[in-house]
Each structure stands twice: as structure tokens, then as C-alpha cells.
Amino acid sequence: MIAENTDNIVIVAKEQVVPIFLSRDQLVERLDLLKMRINEFERELTYIDSSLNKIEPERYLTIDMIINTVLKVMCHYFDVTKEEVLSKKRHRKIVRARHFFIYFVRLKSKMTLSEIGTVVGRDHTSCTHAINEINSQLTNKFDDAYREDYSTLKRMYDDNLFENNLPTHLTNN
Numbered sequence: 001m002i003a004e005n006t007d008n009i010v011i012v013a014k015e016q017v018v019p020i021f022l023s024r025d026q027l028v029e030r031l032d033l034l035k036m037r038i039n040e041f042e043r044e045l046t047y048i049d050s051s052l053n054k055i056e057p058e059r060y061l062t063i064d065m066i067i068n069t070v071l072k073v074m075c076h077y078f079d080v081t082k083e084e085v086l087s088k089k090r091h092r093k094i095v096r097a098r099h100f101f102i103y104f105v106r107l108k109s110k111m112t113l114s115e116i117g118t119v120v121g122r123d124h125t126s127c128t129h130a131i132n133e134i135n136s137q138l139t140n141k142f143d144d145a146y147r148e149d150y151s152t153l154k155r156m157y158d159d160n161l162f163e164n165n166l167p168t169h170l171t172n173n
Contacts, residue, residue: 061161063109067119070104073156077149086120099130100153106131108157 022030075082078097085097098120105116106127113124113131120127137146 063111066109067105069157069160070101070108073153073160074098074101074104077153077156088121096149099133100149102127102130103134104153104157 071082071085074080074085074097078093078100080094080097084091084094085101087094102116102120105111105119106113113127116127117124134146134150137143138150140146
């Protein structure tokens with residue numbers, strides 16, 4: 001409730017009278033200034049929001065989110081468990097899943113080979129071998145299996161990424 005005085009505005013709140021030593025015109029002027037600033041901030045936020053929508057979604061993802069998404073996709077596609085991918089086992093399908101895991105994590109996160117090696121319990125040379133193996137198989141003219149796997153895994157990763165990991169302002173488009 002606002003009670004007017006001849007010279008000043010008095011605000012009554014919770015049965016307390018708080019005088020404001022500004023004239024009504026001064027208060028209106030300050031209120032208009034605040035409204036103008038709020039409008040400027042809203043325009044700036046709209047600009048920032050539209051700019052964020054132009055940036056690739058992966059720039060918003062944490063390394064943990066990328067690792068978990070890639071691991072989830074590899075486990076589902078190759079029908080192996082998380083523990084198997086991260087284990088020392090050398091069964092063909094586990095090694096293939098692990099190699100693709102290393103390849104995709106490197107591709108999507110830009111982590112160093114040593115960092116990826118720490119995740120999978122290997123050293124950087126094992127990661128280099130895995131990436132070289134995938135690259136070699138992807139360029140093999142006589143075997144389409146790796147290229148088909150890569151295409152499917154990339155699509156699964158992108159689908160999984162958009163379903164589960166993107167910030168809400170990127171999923172509303």
C-alpha cells in the first residue's frame with residue numbers, strides 16, 4: 001500500500017511505515033529507467049539464446065556425459081557389458097567394442113590418449129593402436145562391415161545424445 005504525502009512517498013508494509021525521500025516524479029523516473037534496463041537485458045538474453053542454438057551441442061557436454069553416452073551405445077550395439085568394455089578381456093566382440101569406444105571418445109571429446117587410456121585401463125599406445133585399427137578398417141575397400149558399424153554407431157550416438165544429454169534450451173528447437 002502506498003500512502004501519499006505532499007513531498008514524499010511513504011510505503012506501508014506489514015504495518016510499518018517506511019518513508020522514501022524521493023518525490024513521486026523521481027520514483028516514476030527511476031521505475032522507467034529500471035523497465036528500460038530490464039528490456040535491454042531481455043533483448044540481450046534473446047540474442048544469447050539464439051547464439052547458443054547455433055553452437056554444436058557437444059560443446060555443452062561434459063566429458064563424463066560423452067563417455068557415458070559412448071559406452072551405453074557400444075554396450076547396446078555389441079551386446080557387451082560396461083565392465084567387459086573396460087576389462088582386460090580380449091574376446092573379438094569385446095575388443096571391437098573397446099576399439100570403437102576409444103575411437104568415438106577421442107572423436108567426440110578431444111580427450112588425450114592418456115586420459116582415454118585411464119578410462120579403459122590401458123596406456124596411450126593401446127589407444128593409438130585402437131584408433132589406427134578403426135581408421136585402417138574404415139578405409140579398407142574390401143570390407144564394408146566397419147563402415148556400416150561406424151555409420152550405425154554414429155547415428156545411435158547422435159540419437160542417444162539428443163534424447164538424454166542436451167541442455168533443455170537445445171532440445172526445444
